[in-house]
Amino acid sequence: xxxxxxxxxxxxxxxxxxxxxxxxxxxxxxxxxxxxxxxxxxxxxxxxxxxxxxxxxxxxxxxxxxxxxxxxxxxxxxxxxxxxxxxxxxxxxxxxxxxxxxxxxxxxxxxxxxxxxxxxxxxxxxxxxxxxxxxxxxxxxxxxxxxxxxxxxxxxxxxxxxxxxxxxxxxxxxxxxxxxxxxxxxxxxxxxxxxxxxxxxxxxxxxxxxxxxxxxxxxxxxxxxxxxxxxxx
Amino acid sequence: xxxxxxxxxxxxxxxxxxxxxxxxxxxxxxxxxxxxxxxxxxxxxxxxxxxxxxxxxxxxxxxxxxxxxxxxxxxxxxxxxxxxxxxxxxxxxxxxxxxxxxxxxxxxxxxxxxxxxxxxxxxxxxxxxxxxxxxxxxxxxxxxxxxxxxxxxxxxxxxxxxxxxxxxxxxxxxxxxxxxxxxxxxxxxxxxxxxxxxxxxxxxxxxxxxxxxxxxxxxxxxxxxxxxxxxxxxxxxxxxxxxxxxxxxxxxxxxxxxxxxxxxxxxxxxxxxxxxxxxxxxxxxxxxxxxxxxxxxxxxxxxxxxxxxxxxxxxxxxxxxxxxxxxxxxxxxxxxxxxxxxxxxxxxxxxxxxxxxxxxxxxxxxxxxxxxxxxxxxxxxxxxxxxxxxxxxxxxxxxxxxxxxxxxxxxxxxxxxxxxxxxxxxxxxxxxxxxxxxxxxxxxxxxxxxxxxxxxxxxxxxxxxxxxxxxxxxxxxxxxxxxxxxxxxxxxxxxxxxxxxxxxxxxxxxxxxxxxxxxxxxxxxxxxxxxxxxxxxxxxxxxxxxxxxxxxxxxxxxxxxxxxxxxxxxxxxxxxxxxxxxxxxxxxxxxxxxxxxxxxxxxxxxxxxxxxxxxxxxxxxxxxxxxxxxxxxxxxxxxxxxxxxxxxxxxxxxxxxxxxxxxxxxxxxxxxxxxxxxxxxxxxxxxxxxxxxxxxxxxxxxxxxxxxxxxxxxxxxxxxxxxxxxxxxxxxxxxx
Numbered sequence: 001x002x003x004x005x006x007x008x009x010x011x012x013x014x015x016x017x018x019x020x021x022x023x024x025x026x027x028x029x030x031x032x033x034x035x036x037x038x039x040x041x042x043x044x045x046x047x048x049x050x051x052x053x054x055x056x057x058x059x060x061x062x063x064x065x066x067x068x069x070x071x072x073x074x075x076x077x078x079x080x081x082x083x084x085x086x087x088x089x090x091x092x093x094x095x096x097x098x099x100x101x102x103x104x105x106x107x108x109x110x111x112x113x114x115x116x117x118x119x120x121x122x123x124x125x126x127x128x129x130x131x132x133x134x135x136x137x138x139x140x141x142x143x144x145x146x147x148x149x150x151x152x153x154x155x156x157x158x159x160x161x162x163x164x165x166x167x168x169x170x171x172x173x174x175x176x177x178x179x180x181x182x183x184x185x186x187x188x189x190x191x192x193x194x195x196x197x198x199x200x201x202x203x204x205x206x207x208x209x210x211x212x213x214x215x216x217x218x219x220x221x222x223x224x225x226x227x228x229x230x231x232x233x
Numbered sequence: 234x235x236x237x238x239x240x241x242x243x244x245x246x247x248x249x250x251x252x253x254x255x256x257x258x259x260x261x262x263x264x265x266x267x268x269x270x271x272x273x274x275x276x277x278x279x280x281x282x283x284x285x286x287x288x289x290x291x292x293x294x295x296x297x298x299x300x301x302x303x304x305x306x307x308x309x310x311x312x313x314x315x316x317x318x319x320x321x322x323x324x325x326x327x328x329x330x331x332x333x334x335x336x337x338x339x340x341x342x343x344x345x346x347x348x349x350x351x352x353x354x355x356x357x358x359x360x361x362x363x364x365x366x367x368x369x370x371x372x373x374x375x376x377x378x379x380x381x382x383x384x385x386x387x388x389x390x391x392x393x394x395x396x397x398x399x400x401x402x403x404x405x406x407x408x409x410x411x412x413x414x415x416x417x418x419x420x421x422x423x424x425x426x427x428x429x430x431x432x433x434x435x436x437x438x439x440x441x442x443x444x445x446x447x448x449x450x451x452x453x454x455x456x457x458x459x460x461x462x463x464x465x466x467x468x469x470x471x472x473x474x475x476x477x478x479x480x481x482x483x484x485x486x487x488x489x490x491x492x493x494x495x496x497x498x499x500x501x502x503x504x505x506x507x508x509x510x511x512x513x514x515x516x517x518x519x520x521x522x523x524x525x526x527x528x529x530x531x532x533x534x535x536x537x538x539x540x541x542x543x544x545x546x547x548x549x550x551x552x553x554x555x556x557x558x559x560x561x562x563x564x565x566x567x568x569x570x571x572x573x574x575x576x577x578x579x580x581x582x583x584x585x586x587x588x589x590x591x592x593x594x595x596x597x598x599x600x601x602x603x604x605x606x607x608x609x610x611x612x613x614x615x616x617x618x619x620x621x622x623x624x625x626x627x628x629x630x631x632x633x634x635x636x637x638x639x640x641x642x643x644x645x646x647x648x649x650x651x652x653x654x655x656x657x658x659x660x661x662x663x664x665x666x667x668x669x670x671x672x673x674x675x676x677x678x679x680x681x682x683x684x685x686x687x688x689x690x691x692x693x694x695x696x697x698x699x700x701x702x703x704x705x706x707x708x709x710x711x712x713x714x715x716x717x718x719x720x721x722x723x724x725x726x727x728x729x730x731x732x733x734x735x736x737x738x739x740x741x742x743x744x745x746x747x748x749x750x751x752x753x754x755x756x757x758x759x760x761x762x763x764x765x766x767x768x769x770x771x772x773x774x775x776x777x778x779x780x781x782x783x784x785x786x787x788x789x790x791x792x793x794x795x796x797x798x799x800x801x802x803x804x805x806x807x808x809x810x811x812x813x814x815x816x817x818x819x820x821x822x823x824x825x826x827x828x829x830x831x832x833x834x835x836x837x838x839x840x841x842x843x844x845x846x847x848x849x850x851x852x853x854x855x856x857x858x859x860x861x862x863x864x865x866x867x868x869x870x871x872x873x874x875x876x877x878x879x880x881x882x883x884x885x886x887x888x889x890x891x892x893x894x895x896x897x898x899x900x901x902x903x904x905x906x907x908x909x910x911x912x913x914x915x916x917x918x919x920x921x922x923x924x925x926x927x928x929x930x931x932x933x934x935x936x937x938x939x940x941x942x943x944x945x946x947x948x949x950x951x952x953x954x955x956x957x958x959x960x961x962x963x964x965x966x967x968x969x
Contacts, residue, residue, distance in 0.1 A: 009570060010478045012394025016662045052392040055478025111387050113657045142391070142657040207662050212676050212791060 001229050003029040003045040006073070008064040011051035011088065013206065020206035021047070024222040034067040044229050045082045046073055048089030050142070050204060060103060060145050061091030070096055082126060082225065083198040087143055090190075090200030099193055099200045100158070101150030103143075107183025111144040115215070116181055116203060118189050119169040121162070125192065127199040128165050130224030136173045137217035139203045141181060146202040148184035148191075155185050166190035166201055241266055249276035255607055262601055270538045270587060270594040274602070276452075277505035277543055278512060281767050284606035287733035288765040291746050299759045301722060303424065309350040309501065310420075311761025312427055313723045315787050319677065320424040321684060322356035325364075325417035325727040325783040327766035331472040332414040336381025340414050341389040341475040345547055347418040348393060349501040352484050353550065355428040355491050356420025359661060360675045361390050363400040363416045364688045364727070364781040365652075368409035370644050370964055375404065378412050379652075380965065385475075386416070387655040392477035393484070396664055397656035398673035400688050401781075404644045407692075410771030415727040417688060417783040421677060428491060430500040430510075432518035432553045432579050437497065439511070439522065439577040440559075442486070442566060443549040444479045446507070447532035450545025460732055460770045479548040479571070486569040487550065493565070495558035502549040508542045510551045511577070512585055516603045521580035526589040530572040538587060538594035553579065613739035619697050622817040622831035624896030630825055633898050634946040637869045640899070642956030644964070645820050646866050651961040665791045669878070671716040671862055672786070674794045683791035685719030687784050691865070692777035694833035697818050699741045699778055703748025704836045708903060710784035711756045712862045715845040716906060718795045718852035719786030724753060726763035726782055731775025733767045741778040742767075749780060755838035758784070795852045797861035799879030802936040804858055805915050806883060808868065810844050810905030811928050814896025820865050821899035834903050841904040847927045848906050856914035863905040868932075869898035869940075871907050876940055877954045885933035887943040898942075909935055 003021050005014050014031065022028045029047065030040045039046060053064035064070075070092075077083050077098055085093040093099045106112055115138050120131040131137065150158070158164055166189040168182075169175045180187040182202070190201030205218030239245070246256045249272055259267055259275050267275065281287060297305035303320055304312035310324035328343025344361060351358050363386055368375045379402075390397045395418070432439075450473035490496060498518065500510040507529070515522035526541050536544075554562050566573040580586075585602060587595040631639070640646050653668035665683055666674035672687040689709040695702030707724065714721040726749065731738040753760055769776040788794050816822050817831025851857045859879065863871045876882055888897035910918050922929045939947035963969045 009482055010392070012392070012481060013660060016660065019662060051394060052478060052481075055392065055476065057478070110384070111391060111655045111657070113391075113659060114654050140659045142659060144391075204659070207659050210662065212665055213659065213662060 001025040001027060001044050001226050002042050003047055004032045004039050004043045005029045005047045005049055006032050006034065006069055008034040008053040008067060010053045010055050011049055013050035013087065013204065017047055017049040017206045020209045020218065020222055023209055024219055025226050032069060034064065034069050036069050037072060039072050039076055045084065045225060046076055048085040048092050050087030050089060053088055053092065059095065061088060061095040064092045065095035074098065077198050080195065080197050085200040086204060086206065087202055090202055091145065093198060093200045098198050099191060100154045101148055103145050104147040104149045105145050106147050112181055113140065113142040115140050117169050117171050117179065118166045118203060119173050119175065121164055121167060125165060125196055126225055126228035127192065127221060128224060129228060130220030134173065136169060136171065137220065138215045139205050139208045139218050141203045143202055146182040146184065148188045150185060158191055159186065161194065163192045164188050165192055165199065239269055241269065241272060249273065250280055251276055255279060258607060262605060263597060268595060270542060271597060273539045273543050274508050274595055274597065277508045278602050279606045283505050283509055285765055286607050287609050287611050287767060288742065289608050290610055291743055295750050295760050296753045297759050297761060299757065302759055302761055303427065305761050306763060308429060309353045311723065311725060312354065313761060314424055315682065318424050320422045320427060321419060321785060322351050322354045322422055323417065323419040323725055323785055324350050324762040325415055325725040325781060326350065326764040327727050327729060328414045328416065329411060329729065329766050329769055332382055333412050335472040336378050337385040337388065338472050338474050340382040340385030342473045342547055343414050343416045344386055344389040345475045345477065345480050346503050347416045348395065348480065349503065351418045351420035352487055353428065353499050353501045354422065355426050356422035357488060358395045358418050358420045359663065360419045360673065360686055361395050361397045361417065362673065362686055362688045362783060363414065365400065365402045366408045366413035366779060367404050368412065369406040370404050372406065372409045376965060382414055383652050383655050389475055389477045391657040393481050394660055396658045396660050398658050398664055398675060399668050399686055402649050402652055405692065405777060407777045410774065411769040411776050413729050413769065413776065413779055415781045417725060419684065419686060419785065428496055428499050430498055430513050430517050432498045432514045432520050434497065435520065435579055435581045437553045437579045438556060438559065438575045439579065440552045440554050441529060441574045441576040442552060443483045443571055444476060444546060445530040445532040445572055446541055446544050447546045448536065448540055448544060449473050451540060451543045460768050473545045473547050475547050482569045482571055483548050483550060486566050486571055489565050490562045493558065493561060495554050495562040497553040497555055499550060499552045502551060504545065506543065506545050512599055512602050514551060514553065515579065515585060515599045519583065521582035521584045521599055522577055523580050523586045524577035524588065526587060528574050528576045530574055538589040542587065611733050611739045612736045613743045614736045615740050615744055616699055616737065619832045624814045624816050624893045624900065627816050627822065627826065629895040632945060633869065633894055633942060634948045636821065636825055636895065636899065637873060637948055638953065638956060639825060640820060640866050640870055641873050641953050642960050643824055644960060645824060646870055647960035648957045649961065650958060651965060665794060666717060666796060670797055671713040674717055674788065674791060676791050681790040683788040683794060685714045685717045685786035685788060687713040688781055689713060690779055690781045692779045693818050693823065693829065695745055695778040695780065697833045699744030700748040701833050701835055703745035703780060704752040704838065705833065705903060706780055706782040707749050707752035707756065707758060708836045708838065708841050709864060710782045711758055712845060714784050714786035715849050716795065716860050716862045718793055718849060719788045720849065721756065721758050721784055721786040724758055724760045724782055724784055726760055726780060728763065728765045729769055729776060729779040729781065730767050731770040738775055745778055745780050752838055756842055793853060795857065795860040797875050797878050798859055799875050799881040799909060799935045800858040802881060804909040804911050804935045805931050806933045806935060807908050807910060808905065808930050808932050809848060809908060809927060812892065812897065812900065812902050812905065814892040814900035815902045816896050816900055819867065819899060819901045821895065834901050836903045843925065844904050844906065844927050847922055847925050848908065851908065851918060856918055857908040857910055859909040861907045863907065865901065867899040867901050872940060873953050875907060876950045877957060880950060881935050882937035882939045882941065882950050883933050883935050884937060885940065885942045
């Protein structure tokens with residue numbers, strides 16, 4: 001799997017992401033500077049990692065969404081290429097119009113860093129094939145603005161088209177307000193675009209890939225992508 | 234001739250925090266009246282915060298050496314060797330005064346400043362910790378200050394991208410008018426690629442890097458060197474504003490040009506900004522510095538030389554670059570979108586010359602600016618010794634079970650989860666032990682090695698007996714590092730006290746420092762960096778003496794680190810160390826009996842070391858399943874913490890007949906640990922401890938869903954946990 005990790009000024013989880021990709025795919029990703037205008041030839045997966053691009057002093061992700069490299073990402077996505085945005089990466093994808101909705105301030109108005117449980121809603125996508133449908137995984141969140149908001153029609157469409165891949169839940173998989181840490185619409189933690197090739201999610205699977213951190217539930221996402229690309233090849 | 238506007242008057246001198254005799258010293262030194270800019274420079278260099286004039290003679294006696302110490306105090310941060318060509322760079326620093334005036338920015342820039350100290354030396358920051366002291370919960374400002382400081386610490390660290398993994402939070406009415414915000418940063422570097430402040434070579438270009446200079450923070454260090462009064466909030470303009478985004482860029486750019494071999498010397502602009510950094514670079518390198526302020530990037534027009542020299546705008550660096558690498562360095566800085574300007578040169582003259590608009594605004598002897606700062610041996614009186622209280626004279630106000638439930642849900646001992654969940658503590662993917670344990674454990678990237686990190690001090694002990702309190706702060710840091718299985722290596726200290734011009738405060742300082750020094754020697758735990766914060770006093774009332782001790786230890790293999798959670802049912806629970814039932818200055822006595830009285834528990838340093846070495850040996854030998862040190866709240870509280878973390882209860886023997894029960898369960902005797910041992914190792918462990926003369930007693934077994942003390946009402950672990958977790962969120966939500 002040839003992956004490319006985009007580096008915008010102020011991004012800070014690019015090293016975590018690069019380590020996870022290297023560990024699971026066996027190949028180090030290309031680190032691509034925001035000012036570039038082309039992705040490396042042969043890229044299979046583009047990753048927008050977490051952080052605070054441009055300080056997030058404007059709306060989160062708003063400036064990064066307009067960086068030179070984003071035109072190349074748009075073309076890549078239109079051609080069916082796989083794109084993964086995590087945390088700030090999710091925010092950037094929304095701001096870039098590659099995903100619907102927007103990430104607002106957490107309902108509790110505070111930054112939240114803790115492990116959460118996510119229910120994997122389906123397993124027949126490149127981003128979830130490493131898991132079983134209905135499986136509960138444990139990964140950390142670390143964000144101040146992860147409250148997914150979209151108008152009712154959009155949420156209905158996302159649900160109807162099966163585009164919600166990850167949802168906040170209890171340890172046993174129940175979805176309820178108590179487990180919806182940031183107040184997101186329909187407890188949404190991660191969604192894909194209509195083509196199913198662009199995923200945005202708030203939690204950090206890349207931080208739960210080694211026993212050093214405790215659970216290793218994040219591995220499935222990356223391992224699934226590797227399998228998918230192997231099969232496609 | 235140096236232009237002199239406005240005119241220097243005694244009032245102007247006083248407004249710069251300089252005493253008449255200190256001004257006389259300036260006149261003697263330069264043989265003429267200083268210019269306005271020069272007066273500002275002197276006030277910046279000679280204030281307490283930058284010159285350590287009250288503390289310096291006492292700091293000289295601290296133990297700072299060991300074979301593994303690469304750099305002790307005097308640089309931006311301390312450096313220790315952790316083997317395999319790797320070094321750990323760390324320091325703790327206070328940002329107390331600004332945080333009280335403007336909690337979010339004060340705390341944020343405190344974190345920013347300490348991070349800069351660490352990466353200035355060539356290290357990538359891998360962890361932050363902090364020690365926060367707030368006023369009483371019922372004080373009307375406390376909630377606002379907690380909320381702002383925690384958001385500020387998180388706001389900066391989270392955005393910069395460093396995990397905040399541990400610390401302390403306390404409440405006491407003595408901090409009502411002076412909160413403490415002590416921030417510690419830890420970084421990792423190659424042992425042979427450490428960068429220092431001393432300039433070398435004549436006529437070398439001095440480069441200004443980072444953010445532009447604005448009018449924020451002017452006189453910040455001077456403000457931090459004076460007491461507060463009712464008008465302190467008027468000082469808001471002296472608080473700087475942080476920009477973690479700029480700092481992140483500065484980090485990446487600095488590490489990149491260091492890796493490319495461009496840097497000769499580097500100094501961050503912290504307190505007293507351009508003045509302090511330029512003087513230190515020159516003075517440490519025995520060189521003069523000639524600065525041209527017209528080249529300094531500024532945020533606003535019309536800034537005077539005085540303002541530029543005293544601005545504490547954040548996220549700025551000064552460097553001496555290798556001339557042949559200048560273009561390469563500039564390209565890297567431009568890539569990161571940062572300002573880059575040559576603002577001066579080194580000179581052979583040992584003069585500090587500042588030019589602006591074609592005029593010389595200052596021309597001062599550079600060595601003397603730093604070295605000839607006044608040094609005071611201020612009068613000090615020792616704190617009077619307090620009587621040793623006897624447990625039998627202290628009546629238990631309630632049964633043991635009730636007391637435990639009350640304490641575990643009290644402001645002093647409840648969970649700090651509400652705080653540390655606002656800090657990103659998992660970024661980096663190396664956090665082996667997250668906040669909430671004895672010490673944080675952070676893996677050293679990709680290796681099996683890990684660092685154990687902690688911050689400790691018990692201010693009520695320091696107030697009652699500064700010497701024993703100083704010893705205890707060091708011993709507790711050493712103990713917490715030991716309890717996770719690490720070898721304690723070195724210390725950074727952050728000494729927070731009241732007004733040093735009062736002999737009893739100076740007495741606290743001297744006493745605590747003696748205690749710290751004794752403990753560091755006895756425990757082989759040298760001090761490699763630190764910071765002194767005096768004048769933590771409002772309207773004549775000082776804080777509790779609070780010498781925060783930040784400790785760093787090393788674990789060879791992170792998979793062998795111990796945690797405090799009970800692991801399984803039916804394991805023997807052993808209490809290691811001597812228990813007399815010391816209630817003087819205990820949390821029990823203060824919070825349940827309403828008495829802040831008596832001598833604090835003494836620390837037997839030889840026993841401390843013996844007990845700790847034995848515990849560490851057992852962890853490494855894999856014969857103990859859970860380990861926890863005993864501190865605030867004593868035995869019962871430690872057991873409750875282990876039970877809550879593991880969601881397993883315990884069945885416990887009654888207190889021994891010779892000790893009254895509440896003293897046995899809540900006494901705060903020092904040098905103690907709790908360990909659990911699986912049956913197959915029990916005999917071996919007991920035999921081994923006996924052989925090394927470490928007192929040990931089996932006090933019960935793990936199991937069940939309650940702490941069941943013989944003869945007492947069982948206390949449900951779930952109920953304890955509910956109390957433990959609810960106080961702080963409820964308080965912050967205004968429900969308490």
